[in-house]
Amino acid sequence: MDADDVDARPGEAELHDEAGVVDDPRPLSQLGRDGILEVAIDFVDRNGLSQLTMRRLGAACGVEAMALYRYVHGRGDLLTGVVDHIIDRLYTDQLAARRQEDGWQDYLMRLAHGVRQIALRHPEVFPLVATQAPEAPWIRPPLRSLRWMESFLDTLISYGFDDASAVAAYRSYTTFLIGQLLLEVSARGAELHHEEAILEDSVRSSERSLADYPHLQRLQPMLSQDRSSAEFDEALEATLDRLELLLAGQ
Structure with a gap:
């Protein structure tokens, strides 16, 4: 304290x-x-x-x-609560809005714009969203809301993604979305460094479990893999391919 x-x-x-x-x-x-x-x-x-x-x-x-x-057990619990409070709004507005007839692309578009709206409304808070969840620090890339991740994976699987492709989609989508929005909020003056105090104390974290998040439990081995080097090369190659198309279309 x-x-x-x-x-x-x-x-x-x-x-x-x-x-x-x-x-x-x-x-x-x-x-x-x-x-x-x-x-x-x-x-x-x-x-x-x-x-x-x-x-x-x-x-x-x-x-x-x-x-x-x-009501709050310290600074760590307070900041975790702040993130959960904001993500709960996103969940109500976007994450739970499954309209099967729209397709998974429409779902991901709505979700991305919902996350961006949160980032631009709360640029000082948003960097906390891109931190490790105390209950699952092994998730790569990190995202502080397990509810966000569970709903995302569950929705993609409901659209026909298998486990491996759902995890790959989570990685690619979250890396793009969080990376892009951190750049935006940084340009608006938000500080991107994270304080040690943002994590809940270890006692409270250890009392939590993943019982309410069956997809995260099942996919832990895949979600904990560090594929950052391969994903960097893949993203770079995709960017170069897009630039080649731009050049050809001049």
């Missing part, structure tokens, strides 16, 4: 200077965990991830930092 997290409650002027709080914040009991996460997302959007501490978040909620620990 940071020393900054347990300081005494700041005065009213400090609350406004440090956190930009609303004039009449709701009681913490009315906010609950989801409300606290919404405040955290808004704080990061306005001030940047590096400025978010439990003390400042408490100020933004109108309470002492220690009062937050009933």
